Amino acid sequence: MNVHLSTISFPLPLWFCTTSEFVLPFRNNLPINLTTNMWLETLFRKTPVLPADLDDRVKAYFLQSLPDKKTPVCDLRFVVFDTETTGLEEKKGDRLLSIGAVGMKGCRVDLNDTFYAVVNPDNHCASAESVKVHFITPSETVAAPSIAEVLPKFLNFIKADVLVAHHALFDIGFIGSEMKRLYGRPLINYFTDTVELAHAVDSAEHSSQYLLLNPHRMEEYELDKLCEKYHIPHEARHHALGDAFVTAQVAARVFKQFEKIGVKTLQDLLLLRRV
Helix, strand or coil: CCCCHHHCCCCCCCCCEECCCCCCCCCCCCCHHHHHHHHHHHHCCCCCCCCCCCCHHHHHHHHCCCCCCCCEHHHCEEEEEEEEECCCCHHHCCCEEEEEEEEEECCEEEEEEEEEEECECCCCCCCHHHHHHHCCCHHHHCCCCEHHHHHHHHHHHHCCCEEEECCHHHHHHHHHHHHHHHHCCCCCCEEEEHHHHHHHHHHHHCCHHHHHCCHHHHHHHCHHHHHHHCCCCCCCCCCHHHHHHHHHHHHHHHHCCCHHHCCCEHHHHHHCCCC
């Protein structure tokens, strides 16, 4: 699901972080509980003690190591993903309806490396407005597997690879909420946002002061606008796998511009900041 900038706060001037490793400095409009928890998790991180009855795929996920920061971007596997939900506010009880994801190796989108699942929202009905957007009906979700069945498969798919999404905190928030409810801990992956990636590349090509003084230019980084800019077909919108594929194509275009701004490794990505 892709949310219009006017409907959410835009919280990450620092835009590349992991839910368990926080890249400083903190920003005032990032929720203090989130920043504090992420920083403390990093400071006191140790090998997690996991319940004995946890699914083996989930155990393997939490016990794996993140990619080496010296890894070249071209050698990293990225997982571009999107979600559809019953509404826009997971803290008020909205739930996941579907998850779609596609793998990338460096700048190459791999159509043979995909994931898609519809999720039973456990009696949390989608609003009529959201059904008009994603067309996932109650009759479709009632026969779908629960999030407890879907998450181990999704974690097995993403492994410890770098996650990419458009307005990433929205999708990370929904999946993280289910992770904490089921396993008591969030995603471990590094993640990045195509909104911020595209903005970072443009900032290198224009006056950073000019971009900073024109916040309304961020409207140009909506997914549809980026598709138009990069001449990417985007008819199949608001389907989790379709949006993941479109977002992956945007990411691929942006990644190809990294070398000219000196971004070659994962470490370089971690050092990027929104101007």
